[in-house]
Amino acid sequence: MSIAITTQIICFSVLSLVIIIGALGVVLLESIVYSAFILGGVFTSVAGLYLLLNASFVAAAQVLVYVGAVNVLIIFAIMLVNKKEDLKPISDIKSRRIISTSICLTLLSLLIRVDLTNVWPLSSPQNSIREESTIRIGEHLFSDYLLPFEVASILLLMAMIGAIVLARRDVMSKDISTGLPVDQELIEKSSEPLLTNKN
Amino acid sequence: MEYGLDLEYSFNEFLKGFGLSSEIAHIIWLPLPMLLVLVAAVVGVLVTVWLERKISAAAQQRIGPEYAGALGVLQPIADGLKLLVKEDIIPAKADGILFTAGPILVLVPVILSWLIVPFGQNLLISNVGIGIFLWIALSSIQPIGLLMSGYASNNKYSLLGGLRAAAQSISYEIPLALSVLAIVLMTNSLSTVDIVNQQSGAGILSWNIWRQPVGFIVFWICALAECERLPFDLPEAEEELVAGYQTEYAGMKFALFYLGSYINLILSALLVSILYLGGWGFPVPVELIAKFLNLPINAPFIQVFTASIGIVMTVLKAYLLVFIAILLRWTTPRVRIDQLLDLGWKFLLPISLANLLITAGLKLAFPQFFGG
Numbered sequence A: 001m002s003i004a005i006t007t008q009i010i011c012f013s014v015l016s017l018v019i020i021i022g023a024l025g026v027v028l029l030e031s032i033v034y035s036a037f038i039l040g041g042v043f044t045s046v047a048g049l050y051l052l053l054n055a056s057f058v059a060a061a062q063v064l065v066y067v068g069a070v071n072v073l074i075i076f077a078i079m080l081v082n083k084k085e086d087l088k089p090i091s092d093i094k095s096r097r098i099i100s101t102s103i104c105l106t107l108l109s110l111l112i113r114v115d116l117t118n119v120w121p122l123s124s125p126q127n128s129i130r131e132e133s134t135i136r137i138g139e140h141l142f143s144d145y146l147l148p149f150e151v152a153s154i155l156l157l158m159a160m161i162g163a164i165v166l167a168r169r170d171v172m173s174k175d176i177s178t179g180l181p182v183d184q185e186l187i188e189k190s191s192e193p194l195l196t197n198k199n
Numbered sequence B: 001m002e003y004g005l006d007l008e009y010s011f012n013e014f015l016k017g018f019g020l021s022s023e024i025a026h027i028i029w030l031p032l033p034m035l036l037v038l039v040a041a042v043v044g045v046l047v048t049v050w051l052e053r054k055i056s057a058a059a060q061q062r063i064g065p066e067y068a069g070a071l072g073v074l075q076p077i078a079d080g081l082k083l084l085v086k087e088d089i090i091p092a093k094a095d096g097i098l099f100t101a102g103p104i105l106v107l108v109p110v111i112l113s114w115l116i117v118p119f120g121q122n123l124l125i126s127n128v129g130i131g132i133f134l135w136i137a138l139s140s141i142q143p144i145g146l147l148m149s150g151y152a153s154n155n156k157y158s159l160l161g162g163l164r165a166a167a168q169s170i171s172y173e174i175p176l177a178l179s180v181l182a183i184v185l186m187t188n189s190l191s192t193v194d195i196v197n198q199q200s201g202a203g204i205l206s207w208n209i210w211r212q213p214v215g216f217i218v219f220w221i222c223a224l225a226e227c228e229r230l231p232f233d234l235p236e237a238e239e240e241l242v243a244g245y246q247t248e249y250a251g252m253k254f255a256l257f258y259l260g261s262y263i264n265l266i267l268s269a270l271l272v273s274i275l276y277l278g279g280w281g282f283p284v285p286v287e288l289i290a291k292f293l294n295l296p297i298n299a300p301f302i303q304v305f306t307a308s309i310g311i312v313m314t315v316l317k318a319y320l321l322v323f324i325a326i327l328l329r330w331t332t333p334r335v336r337i338d339q340l341l342d343l344g345w346k347f348l349l350p351i352s353l354a355n356l357l358i359t360a361g362l363k364l365a366f367p368q369f370f371g372g
Helices: A003-028 A032-052 A056-080 A093-117 A130-141 A146-167 A184-190 B007-016 B022-029 B031-059 B075-085 B096-116 B131-139 B142-152 B156-187 B192-198 B213-227 B251-276 B286-292 B300-331 B337-365
Strands: none
Touching (some): A003 B022, A056 B142, A056 B156, B007 B022, B031 B300, B142 B156, B156 B213, B213 B251, B213 B337
Protein backbone atom coordinates (compact mmCIF):
# COMPACT_ATOMS: atom_id res chain seq x y z
CA MET A 1 0.00 0.00 0.00
CA SER A 2 1.47 3.35 -0.95
CA ILE A 3 1.93 6.18 1.52
CA ALA A 4 -0.67 8.36 -0.22
CA ILE A 5 -3.42 5.77 0.18
CA THR A 6 -2.51 5.12 3.82
CA THR A 7 -2.67 8.84 4.57
CA GLN A 8 -6.04 9.04 2.84
CA ILE A 9 -7.45 6.14 4.88
CA ILE A 10 -6.18 7.63 8.15
CA CYS A 11 -7.65 11.05 7.27
CA PHE A 12 -10.96 9.50 6.26
CA SER A 13 -11.33 7.48 9.47
CA VAL A 14 -10.37 10.40 11.72
CA LEU A 15 -12.77 12.76 9.91
CA SER A 16 -15.62 10.24 9.99
CA LEU A 17 -15.11 9.58 13.69
CA VAL A 18 -15.07 13.32 14.42
CA ILE A 19 -18.24 13.83 12.37
CA ILE A 20 -20.16 10.97 14.03
CA ILE A 21 -19.08 11.74 17.60
CA GLY A 22 -19.49 15.48 17.03
CA ALA A 23 -22.97 15.07 15.55
CA LEU A 24 -24.01 12.92 18.53
CA GLY A 25 -22.53 15.60 20.81
CA VAL A 26 -24.54 18.36 19.09
CA VAL A 27 -27.78 16.46 19.75
CA LEU A 28 -27.07 14.97 23.17
CA LEU A 29 -25.17 17.68 25.06
CA GLU A 30 -27.17 19.67 27.61
CA SER A 31 -25.33 22.96 27.08
CA ILE A 32 -26.58 24.76 23.98
CA VAL A 33 -23.32 26.75 23.68
CA TYR A 34 -21.24 23.58 23.51
CA SER A 35 -23.63 22.15 20.92
CA ALA A 36 -23.21 25.24 18.74
CA PHE A 37 -19.42 25.14 18.89
CA ILE A 38 -19.29 21.39 18.19
CA LEU A 39 -21.60 21.99 15.22
CA GLY A 40 -18.86 24.21 13.79
CA GLY A 41 -16.38 21.35 14.22
CA VAL A 42 -18.73 18.96 12.42
CA PHE A 43 -19.14 21.40 9.51
CA THR A 44 -15.37 21.77 9.24
CA SER A 45 -14.88 18.00 9.23
CA VAL A 46 -17.43 17.66 6.43
CA ALA A 47 -15.33 20.19 4.50
CA GLY A 48 -12.36 17.90 5.15
CA LEU A 49 -14.28 15.00 3.59
CA TYR A 50 -14.93 17.14 0.49
CA LEU A 51 -11.19 17.84 0.31
CA LEU A 52 -10.48 14.11 0.35
CA LEU A 53 -12.87 13.79 -2.61
CA ASN A 54 -10.81 16.36 -4.59
CA ALA A 55 -13.63 18.91 -4.35
CA SER A 56 -11.58 21.77 -2.95
CA PHE A 57 -13.98 24.52 -4.10
CA VAL A 58 -16.93 22.81 -2.41
CA ALA A 59 -14.83 22.36 0.73
CA ALA A 60 -13.92 26.07 0.85
CA ALA A 61 -17.54 27.03 0.17
CA GLN A 62 -18.65 24.70 2.96
CA VAL A 63 -16.27 26.42 5.40
CA LEU A 64 -17.27 29.90 4.21
CA VAL A 65 -21.03 29.37 4.26
CA TYR A 66 -21.63 26.86 7.05
CA VAL A 67 -18.82 27.65 9.49
CA GLY A 68 -18.25 31.31 8.68
CA ALA A 69 -21.85 32.41 8.26
CA VAL A 70 -24.42 29.91 9.55
CA ASN A 71 -22.54 28.74 12.61
CA VAL A 72 -21.32 32.22 13.56
CA LEU A 73 -24.90 33.51 13.35
CA ILE A 74 -26.16 30.61 15.49
CA ILE A 75 -23.54 31.34 18.16
CA PHE A 76 -24.28 35.06 17.85
CA ALA A 77 -27.99 34.46 18.45
CA ILE A 78 -27.31 32.17 21.42
CA MET A 79 -25.04 34.75 23.03
CA LEU A 80 -27.42 37.66 22.47
CA VAL A 81 -30.28 35.84 24.23
CA ASN A 82 -28.07 34.01 26.72
CA LYS A 83 -30.31 33.99 29.77
CA LYS A 84 -29.47 31.91 32.82
CA GLU A 85 -32.79 30.21 33.48
CA ASP A 86 -33.76 26.80 34.79
CA LEU A 87 -35.77 24.98 32.19
CA LYS A 88 -39.00 23.39 33.41
CA PRO A 89 -38.71 19.59 33.63
CA ILE A 90 -40.82 17.94 30.97
CA SER A 91 -43.10 15.26 32.46
CA ASP A 92 -43.03 12.57 29.77
CA ILE A 93 -39.43 13.13 28.68
CA LYS A 94 -38.60 9.42 28.68
CA SER A 95 -41.28 8.37 26.19
CA ARG A 96 -40.45 11.38 23.97
CA ARG A 97 -36.81 10.33 23.89
CA ILE A 98 -37.70 6.75 23.02
CA ILE A 99 -39.96 7.89 20.15
CA SER A 100 -37.39 10.32 18.69
CA THR A 101 -34.57 7.78 18.99
CA SER A 102 -36.62 5.11 17.21
CA ILE A 103 -37.53 7.53 14.39
CA CYS A 104 -33.88 8.49 13.96
CA LEU A 105 -32.76 4.85 13.96
CA THR A 106 -35.39 4.00 11.33
CA LEU A 107 -34.13 6.80 9.11
CA LEU A 108 -30.56 5.65 9.67
CA SER A 109 -31.36 2.06 8.70
CA LEU A 110 -33.18 3.32 5.60
CA LEU A 111 -30.09 5.34 4.60
CA ILE A 112 -27.78 2.39 5.24
CA ARG A 113 -30.02 0.19 3.08
CA VAL A 114 -29.95 2.76 0.25
CA ASP A 115 -26.18 2.94 0.59
CA LEU A 116 -25.73 -0.82 0.38
CA THR A 117 -28.22 -1.61 -2.39
CA ASN A 118 -27.44 1.30 -4.73
CA VAL A 119 -24.63 0.89 -7.24
CA TRP A 120 -22.61 4.10 -7.02
CA PRO A 121 -20.90 5.24 -10.23
CA LEU A 122 -17.29 5.70 -9.12
CA SER A 123 -14.89 7.50 -11.38
CA SER A 124 -11.24 6.54 -11.16
CA PRO A 125 -8.83 9.11 -9.68
CA GLN A 126 -7.33 9.63 -13.14
CA ASN A 127 -10.68 10.80 -14.53
CA SER A 128 -11.46 13.28 -11.75
CA ILE A 129 -11.70 16.88 -12.87
CA ARG A 130 -9.86 18.28 -9.79
CA GLU A 131 -9.21 22.03 -10.11
CA GLU A 132 -11.46 22.34 -13.11
CA SER A 133 -14.42 21.64 -10.85
CA THR A 134 -14.74 25.36 -10.03
CA ILE A 135 -15.36 26.12 -13.70
CA ARG A 136 -17.79 23.22 -14.06
CA ILE A 137 -19.79 24.34 -11.02
CA GLY A 138 -20.02 27.83 -12.50
CA GLU A 139 -21.16 26.52 -15.86
CA HIS A 140 -23.87 24.39 -14.26
CA LEU A 141 -25.08 27.23 -12.01
CA PHE A 142 -25.57 29.49 -15.02
CA SER A 143 -27.10 26.95 -17.38
CA ASP A 144 -29.19 23.99 -16.26
CA TYR A 145 -29.34 24.96 -12.55
CA LEU A 146 -30.07 28.64 -13.20
CA LEU A 147 -33.70 28.53 -12.02
CA PRO A 148 -33.05 26.78 -8.67
CA PHE A 149 -30.13 29.16 -8.12
CA GLU A 150 -32.29 32.25 -8.67
CA VAL A 151 -35.19 30.83 -6.64
CA ALA A 152 -32.80 30.25 -3.75
CA SER A 153 -31.67 33.88 -3.92
CA ILE A 154 -35.30 35.08 -3.89
CA LEU A 155 -35.90 32.90 -0.83
CA LEU A 156 -32.94 34.52 0.91
CA LEU A 157 -34.23 37.98 -0.03
CA MET A 158 -37.64 37.16 1.44
CA ALA A 159 -36.03 35.92 4.65
CA MET A 160 -33.98 39.10 4.85
CA ILE A 161 -36.99 41.39 4.38
CA GLY A 162 -38.87 39.36 6.97
CA ALA A 163 -36.04 39.74 9.45
CA ILE A 164 -35.91 43.50 8.88
CA VAL A 165 -39.69 43.81 9.38
CA LEU A 166 -39.50 41.80 12.60
CA ALA A 167 -36.52 43.73 13.92
CA ARG A 168 -37.83 47.22 13.05
CA ARG A 169 -41.27 47.08 14.57
CA ASP A 170 -41.32 50.85 14.93
CA VAL A 171 -42.09 51.27 11.22
CA MET A 172 -45.30 49.23 11.57
CA SER A 173 -48.45 50.71 13.09
CA LYS A 174 -49.93 47.30 13.94
CA ASP A 175 -48.36 44.27 15.53
CA ILE A 176 -47.91 41.59 12.89
CA SER A 177 -48.96 38.57 14.93
CA THR A 178 -51.79 40.01 17.08
CA GLY A 179 -53.10 42.85 14.91
CA LEU A 180 -53.16 45.21 17.89
CA PRO A 181 -51.74 48.73 17.53
CA VAL A 182 -48.09 48.77 18.51
CA ASP A 183 -47.21 50.52 21.75
CA GLN A 184 -44.84 53.07 20.24
CA GLU A 185 -43.99 54.46 23.65
CA LEU A 186 -42.49 51.15 24.76
CA ILE A 187 -40.23 51.02 21.74
CA GLU A 188 -39.11 54.59 22.29
CA LYS A 189 -38.22 53.82 25.89
CA SER A 190 -36.22 50.74 25.10
CA SER A 191 -34.03 52.63 22.68
CA GLU A 192 -33.02 55.14 25.37
CA PRO A 193 -29.79 54.57 27.28
CA LEU A 194 -30.38 52.28 30.23
CA LEU A 195 -28.59 54.43 32.79
CA THR A 196 -30.83 57.51 32.39
CA ASN A 197 -33.94 55.49 33.28
CA LYS A 198 -32.65 54.68 36.74
CA ASN A 199 -32.38 58.32 37.89
CA MET B 1 7.68 24.10 -15.20
CA GLU B 2 10.32 25.27 -17.60
CA TYR B 3 10.55 28.73 -16.06
CA GLY B 4 11.73 29.47 -12.56
CA LEU B 5 13.62 27.67 -9.86
CA ASP B 6 12.18 24.35 -8.78
CA LEU B 7 13.68 23.73 -5.36
CA GLU B 8 11.45 20.76 -4.65
CA TYR B 9 12.66 18.89 -7.72
CA SER B 10 16.35 19.50 -6.99
CA PHE B 11 15.89 18.59 -3.32
CA ASN B 12 14.21 15.32 -4.26
CA GLU B 13 16.93 14.54 -6.77
CA PHE B 14 19.51 15.28 -4.08
CA LEU B 15 17.89 12.83 -1.64
CA LYS B 16 17.48 10.19 -4.35
CA GLY B 17 21.23 10.41 -4.72
CA PHE B 18 21.42 8.82 -1.23
CA GLY B 19 19.30 5.93 -2.41
CA LEU B 20 15.95 7.06 -0.95
CA SER B 21 12.74 6.36 -2.82
CA SER B 22 10.89 9.34 -4.32
CA GLU B 23 8.00 8.95 -1.86
CA ILE B 24 10.27 9.15 1.19
CA ALA B 25 12.04 12.14 -0.36
CA HIS B 26 8.64 13.82 -0.86
CA ILE B 27 7.69 13.20 2.77
CA ILE B 28 11.00 14.65 3.98
CA TRP B 29 10.41 17.67 1.70
CA LEU B 30 6.83 18.34 2.81
CA PRO B 31 7.43 19.91 6.26
CA LEU B 32 10.32 22.10 5.07
CA PRO B 33 8.39 24.88 3.29
CA MET B 34 5.79 24.90 6.08
CA LEU B 35 8.50 25.31 8.71
CA LEU B 36 10.17 28.01 6.65
CA VAL B 37 6.93 29.97 6.26
CA LEU B 38 6.13 29.59 9.97
CA VAL B 39 9.55 30.96 10.88
CA ALA B 40 9.12 33.75 8.33
CA ALA B 41 5.74 34.64 9.85
CA VAL B 42 7.11 34.76 13.41
CA VAL B 43 10.18 36.77 12.40
CA GLY B 44 7.81 39.06 10.49
CA VAL B 45 5.83 39.56 13.69
CA LEU B 46 8.98 40.44 15.65
CA VAL B 47 9.94 43.01 13.01
CA THR B 48 6.42 44.45 12.96
CA VAL B 49 6.28 44.75 16.74
CA TRP B 50 9.60 46.59 16.74
CA LEU B 51 8.36 48.85 13.93
CA GLU B 52 5.16 49.51 15.81
CA ARG B 53 7.06 50.53 18.95
CA LYS B 54 9.54 52.71 17.07
CA ILE B 55 7.00 54.41 14.79
CA SER B 56 4.56 55.03 17.62
CA ALA B 57 7.43 56.58 19.57
CA ALA B 58 8.31 58.79 16.63
CA ALA B 59 4.66 59.80 16.17
CA GLN B 60 4.52 60.85 19.83
CA GLN B 61 8.02 62.41 19.86
CA ARG B 62 9.48 59.78 22.18
CA ILE B 63 12.56 57.61 21.65
CA GLY B 64 10.96 54.21 22.15
CA PRO B 65 12.85 51.01 22.99
CA GLU B 66 16.55 51.81 23.11
CA TYR B 67 18.54 49.55 25.46
CA ALA B 68 17.62 46.01 24.27
CA GLY B 69 20.04 45.59 21.39
CA ALA B 70 20.96 48.30 18.91
CA LEU B 71 17.97 50.68 18.52
CA GLY B 72 15.99 48.24 20.66
CA VAL B 73 15.71 45.53 18.02
CA LEU B 74 15.73 42.83 20.71
CA GLN B 75 12.75 44.38 22.52
CA PRO B 76 10.12 42.15 20.78
CA ILE B 77 12.12 39.05 21.76
CA ALA B 78 12.19 40.29 25.36
CA ASP B 79 8.41 40.81 25.15
CA GLY B 80 7.95 37.28 23.83
CA LEU B 81 10.14 35.73 26.53
CA LYS B 82 8.24 37.65 29.19
CA LEU B 83 4.93 36.28 27.92
CA LEU B 84 6.41 32.79 27.69
CA VAL B 85 7.40 32.60 31.36
CA LYS B 86 4.30 34.31 32.76
CA GLU B 87 1.84 32.27 34.78
CA ASP B 88 -0.95 30.73 32.75
CA ILE B 89 -4.13 31.86 34.53
CA ILE B 90 -7.60 30.48 33.89
CA PRO B 91 -10.20 32.46 35.88
CA ALA B 92 -12.06 30.33 38.46
CA LYS B 93 -15.51 30.87 36.93
CA ALA B 94 -14.37 30.68 33.31
CA ASP B 95 -15.08 27.74 31.03
CA GLY B 96 -11.70 25.99 30.89
CA ILE B 97 -12.05 24.10 27.61
CA LEU B 98 -13.49 26.95 25.55
CA PHE B 99 -11.11 29.41 27.23
CA THR B 100 -8.15 27.37 25.96
CA ALA B 101 -9.59 26.54 22.54
CA GLY B 102 -10.49 30.16 21.72
CA PRO B 103 -6.96 31.57 21.10
CA ILE B 104 -5.98 28.45 19.13
CA LEU B 105 -9.00 28.87 16.85
CA VAL B 106 -8.01 32.49 16.28
CA LEU B 107 -4.40 31.70 15.38
CA VAL B 108 -4.68 28.50 13.31
CA PRO B 109 -6.74 29.83 10.35
CA VAL B 110 -4.40 32.82 10.02
CA ILE B 111 -1.32 30.61 9.81
CA LEU B 112 -3.08 28.20 7.44
CA SER B 113 -3.76 31.11 5.09
CA TRP B 114 0.00 31.52 4.53
CA LEU B 115 -0.35 28.39 2.38
CA ILE B 116 -1.28 30.54 -0.60
CA VAL B 117 1.14 33.46 -0.26
CA PRO B 118 3.62 33.33 -3.16
CA PHE B 119 7.10 34.88 -2.90
CA GLY B 120 8.00 33.81 -6.44
CA GLN B 121 6.89 31.62 -9.31
CA ASN B 122 7.45 28.41 -7.33
CA LEU B 123 8.14 29.91 -3.92
CA LEU B 124 4.92 29.07 -2.13
CA ILE B 125 3.77 26.09 -0.09
CA SER B 126 0.98 25.01 -2.41
CA ASN B 127 -0.41 26.54 -5.58
CA VAL B 128 -3.94 25.36 -4.83
CA GLY B 129 -6.49 26.03 -7.55
CA ILE B 130 -8.93 27.80 -5.23
CA GLY B 131 -6.10 30.09 -4.05
CA ILE B 132 -7.48 33.36 -2.77
CA PHE B 133 -10.90 31.81 -2.05
CA LEU B 134 -9.19 29.56 0.53
CA TRP B 135 -8.05 32.67 2.39
CA ILE B 136 -11.56 34.17 2.37
CA ALA B 137 -13.00 30.89 3.66
CA LEU B 138 -10.35 30.48 6.36
CA SER B 139 -10.62 34.05 7.59
CA SER B 140 -14.33 33.46 8.21
CA ILE B 141 -13.46 30.89 10.92
CA GLN B 142 -11.76 33.48 13.11
CA PRO B 143 -14.94 35.07 14.57
CA ILE B 144 -15.86 31.70 16.11
CA GLY B 145 -12.62 31.73 18.10
CA LEU B 146 -13.24 35.32 19.18
CA LEU B 147 -16.82 34.57 20.24
CA MET B 148 -15.58 31.47 22.06
CA SER B 149 -12.95 33.29 24.08
CA GLY B 150 -15.34 36.17 24.74
CA TYR B 151 -17.99 33.81 26.06
CA ALA B 152 -15.66 31.50 28.00
CA SER B 153 -14.04 34.36 29.93
CA ASN B 154 -17.32 34.84 31.84
CA ASN B 155 -16.86 38.60 31.82
CA LYS B 156 -19.25 41.11 30.27
CA TYR B 157 -16.46 43.16 28.66
CA SER B 158 -15.06 40.03 27.07
CA LEU B 159 -18.46 38.97 25.76
CA LEU B 160 -19.13 42.46 24.35
CA GLY B 161 -15.71 42.49 22.72
CA GLY B 162 -16.26 39.05 21.20
CA LEU B 163 -19.69 40.04 19.84
CA ARG B 164 -18.27 43.27 18.38
CA ALA B 165 -15.40 41.36 16.77
CA ALA B 166 -17.78 38.89 15.17
CA ALA B 167 -20.17 41.58 13.92
CA GLN B 168 -17.27 43.60 12.52
CA SER B 169 -15.63 40.74 10.71
CA ILE B 170 -18.92 39.47 9.24
CA SER B 171 -19.83 42.90 7.86
CA TYR B 172 -16.40 43.63 6.39
CA GLU B 173 -15.94 40.21 4.86
CA ILE B 174 -18.55 40.93 2.17
CA PRO B 175 -16.96 44.04 0.56
CA LEU B 176 -13.59 42.30 0.94
CA ALA B 177 -14.77 39.26 -0.99
CA LEU B 178 -16.46 41.45 -3.62
CA SER B 179 -13.29 43.45 -4.30
CA VAL B 180 -11.30 40.20 -4.57
CA LEU B 181 -13.96 38.96 -6.98
CA ALA B 182 -13.28 41.91 -9.29
CA ILE B 183 -9.60 40.89 -9.42
CA VAL B 184 -10.53 37.27 -10.05
CA LEU B 185 -12.80 38.42 -12.86
CA MET B 186 -9.83 40.11 -14.54
CA THR B 187 -7.48 37.18 -13.96
CA ASN B 188 -9.85 34.34 -14.92
CA SER B 189 -8.32 32.35 -12.08
CA LEU B 190 -8.45 32.12 -8.29
CA SER B 191 -4.81 31.10 -7.96
CA THR B 192 -2.51 33.70 -6.40
CA VAL B 193 0.32 32.79 -8.80
CA ASP B 194 -1.93 33.48 -11.80
CA ILE B 195 -3.05 36.77 -10.24
CA VAL B 196 0.57 37.94 -9.98
CA ASN B 197 1.52 36.66 -13.43
CA GLN B 198 -1.40 38.56 -14.95
CA GLN B 199 0.13 41.80 -13.57
CA SER B 200 3.70 41.09 -14.72
CA GLY B 201 3.36 42.27 -18.33
CA ALA B 202 4.72 45.82 -18.21
CA GLY B 203 6.18 46.22 -14.74
CA ILE B 204 4.64 48.91 -12.57
CA LEU B 205 2.23 50.02 -15.32
CA SER B 206 0.40 46.70 -15.40
CA TRP B 207 -0.21 46.44 -11.65
CA ASN B 208 -3.83 46.01 -10.66
CA ILE B 209 -3.84 49.19 -8.59
CA TRP B 210 -4.23 51.28 -11.78
CA ARG B 211 -7.09 49.15 -13.04
CA GLN B 212 -8.76 48.66 -9.65
CA PRO B 213 -8.19 51.87 -7.64
CA VAL B 214 -11.57 51.64 -5.92
CA GLY B 215 -11.11 47.95 -5.22
CA PHE B 216 -7.68 48.66 -3.73
CA ILE B 217 -9.04 51.22 -1.27
CA VAL B 218 -12.04 49.08 -0.33
CA PHE B 219 -9.82 46.03 0.15
CA TRP B 220 -7.33 47.93 2.31
CA ILE B 221 -10.06 49.40 4.55
CA CYS B 222 -11.68 45.98 4.94
CA ALA B 223 -8.34 44.30 5.61
CA LEU B 224 -7.62 46.82 8.37
CA ALA B 225 -11.08 46.17 9.81
CA GLU B 226 -10.52 42.41 9.70
CA CYS B 227 -7.19 42.84 11.52
CA GLU B 228 -8.90 45.06 14.11
CA ARG B 229 -6.31 47.81 13.64
CA LEU B 230 -6.91 51.17 15.18
CA PRO B 231 -9.46 53.08 13.18
CA PHE B 232 -11.50 49.89 13.63
CA ASP B 233 -10.19 48.37 16.87
CA LEU B 234 -13.59 48.46 18.60
CA PRO B 235 -13.45 44.85 19.85
CA GLU B 236 -10.61 45.80 22.18
CA ALA B 237 -11.34 49.50 22.66
CA GLU B 238 -9.47 49.93 25.91
CA GLU B 239 -11.37 53.00 27.13
CA GLU B 240 -14.73 51.24 26.96
CA LEU B 241 -14.09 47.50 27.13
CA VAL B 242 -10.84 47.17 29.15
CA ALA B 243 -9.33 44.95 26.42
CA GLY B 244 -12.36 43.27 24.87
CA TYR B 245 -12.16 39.53 24.45
CA GLN B 246 -8.53 39.49 25.68
CA THR B 247 -9.36 40.96 29.09
CA GLU B 248 -9.02 37.73 31.09
CA TYR B 249 -6.09 36.31 29.15
CA ALA B 250 -2.50 36.21 30.38
CA GLY B 251 0.78 34.54 29.49
CA MET B 252 1.01 32.37 26.41
CA LYS B 253 -2.73 32.43 25.67
CA PHE B 254 -2.60 36.20 25.40
CA ALA B 255 0.53 35.83 23.29
CA LEU B 256 -1.45 33.67 20.85
CA PHE B 257 -3.94 36.53 20.32
CA TYR B 258 -1.05 38.96 19.97
CA LEU B 259 0.74 36.75 17.45
CA GLY B 260 -2.52 36.11 15.61
CA SER B 261 -3.31 39.79 15.15
CA TYR B 262 0.20 40.67 13.92
CA ILE B 263 0.48 37.64 11.61
CA ASN B 264 -2.93 38.63 10.24
CA LEU B 265 -1.69 42.19 9.63
CA ILE B 266 1.37 40.97 7.72
CA LEU B 267 -0.76 38.48 5.81
CA SER B 268 -3.20 41.22 4.80
CA ALA B 269 -0.33 43.45 3.68
CA LEU B 270 1.16 40.57 1.67
CA LEU B 271 -2.20 39.89 0.04
CA VAL B 272 -2.72 43.55 -0.85
CA SER B 273 0.71 43.54 -2.48
CA ILE B 274 -0.12 40.32 -4.34
CA LEU B 275 -3.58 41.39 -5.47
CA TYR B 276 -2.89 45.03 -6.32
CA LEU B 277 0.84 45.78 -6.31
CA GLY B 278 2.19 43.07 -8.57
CA GLY B 279 3.38 40.59 -5.91
CA TRP B 280 6.97 39.59 -6.55
CA GLY B 281 7.19 41.74 -9.70
CA PHE B 282 9.93 44.35 -9.96
CA PRO B 283 8.68 47.82 -11.12
CA VAL B 284 10.71 47.23 -14.31
CA PRO B 285 10.17 43.73 -15.79
CA VAL B 286 13.17 41.46 -15.06
CA GLU B 287 12.99 40.12 -18.61
CA LEU B 288 13.73 43.61 -19.92
CA ILE B 289 16.75 43.96 -17.63
CA ALA B 290 18.05 40.56 -18.74
CA LYS B 291 17.63 41.56 -22.39
CA PHE B 292 19.37 44.86 -21.73
CA LEU B 293 22.34 43.03 -20.16
CA ASN B 294 22.29 40.48 -22.99
CA LEU B 295 21.83 37.56 -20.61
CA PRO B 296 19.62 34.54 -21.32
CA ILE B 297 16.59 34.45 -18.99
CA ASN B 298 17.20 30.80 -18.09
CA ALA B 299 20.80 31.26 -16.94
CA PRO B 300 21.27 30.00 -13.33
CA PHE B 301 22.65 33.35 -12.21
CA ILE B 302 19.63 35.22 -13.56
CA GLN B 303 17.30 32.65 -12.02
CA VAL B 304 18.75 33.10 -8.53
CA PHE B 305 18.76 36.87 -9.05
CA THR B 306 15.08 36.89 -10.10
CA ALA B 307 14.06 34.72 -7.15
CA SER B 308 15.86 36.97 -4.63
CA ILE B 309 14.45 40.11 -6.26
CA GLY B 310 11.00 38.48 -6.03
CA ILE B 311 11.28 37.78 -2.30
CA VAL B 312 12.72 41.23 -1.60
CA MET B 313 9.99 42.96 -3.62
CA THR B 314 7.14 41.02 -1.96
CA VAL B 315 8.49 41.73 1.54
CA LEU B 316 9.26 45.36 0.69
CA LYS B 317 5.75 46.05 -0.62
CA ALA B 318 4.19 44.25 2.35
CA TYR B 319 6.25 46.23 4.86
CA LEU B 320 5.44 49.50 3.13
CA LEU B 321 1.77 48.67 3.71
CA VAL B 322 2.49 47.61 7.31
CA PHE B 323 4.18 50.99 7.80
CA ILE B 324 1.07 52.76 6.50
CA ALA B 325 -1.11 50.64 8.82
CA ILE B 326 1.06 51.52 11.84
CA LEU B 327 1.04 55.21 10.90
CA LEU B 328 -2.77 55.07 10.59
CA ARG B 329 -3.03 53.42 14.00
CA TRP B 330 -1.09 56.16 15.77
CA THR B 331 -2.63 59.14 13.96
CA THR B 332 -6.35 58.41 13.58
CA PRO B 333 -9.11 58.33 16.20
CA ARG B 334 -11.33 55.30 16.67
CA VAL B 335 -14.72 55.18 14.94
CA ARG B 336 -17.93 54.45 16.87
CA ILE B 337 -19.64 51.06 16.42
CA ASP B 338 -22.56 52.60 14.50
CA GLN B 339 -20.16 54.53 12.25
CA LEU B 340 -18.23 51.30 11.68
CA LEU B 341 -21.32 49.35 10.64
CA ASP B 342 -22.63 52.29 8.56
CA LEU B 343 -19.31 52.47 6.71
CA GLY B 344 -19.35 48.73 6.07
CA TRP B 345 -22.94 48.22 4.99
CA LYS B 346 -24.00 51.60 3.53
CA PHE B 347 -20.78 52.73 1.87
CA LEU B 348 -18.26 49.94 1.18
CA LEU B 349 -20.81 47.31 0.17
CA PRO B 350 -22.55 49.41 -2.56
CA ILE B 351 -19.18 50.80 -3.73
CA SER B 352 -17.65 47.34 -4.09
CA LEU B 353 -20.78 46.03 -5.84
CA ALA B 354 -20.61 48.92 -8.31
CA ASN B 355 -16.89 48.29 -8.74
CA LEU B 356 -17.58 44.65 -9.60
CA LEU B 357 -20.27 45.65 -12.10
CA ILE B 358 -18.03 48.25 -13.78
CA THR B 359 -15.13 45.78 -13.91
CA ALA B 360 -17.36 43.22 -15.63
CA GLY B 361 -18.53 45.88 -18.11
CA LEU B 362 -14.97 47.07 -18.81
CA LYS B 363 -13.84 43.49 -19.27
CA LEU B 364 -16.45 43.06 -21.99
CA ALA B 365 -15.62 46.43 -23.59
CA PHE B 366 -11.78 46.33 -23.43
CA PRO B 367 -10.79 42.66 -23.13
CA GLN B 368 -7.11 43.41 -23.83
CA PHE B 369 -6.77 45.68 -20.78
CA PHE B 370 -9.08 43.94 -18.33
CA GLY B 371 -8.33 40.29 -19.01
CA GLY B 372 -10.13 38.56 -21.87
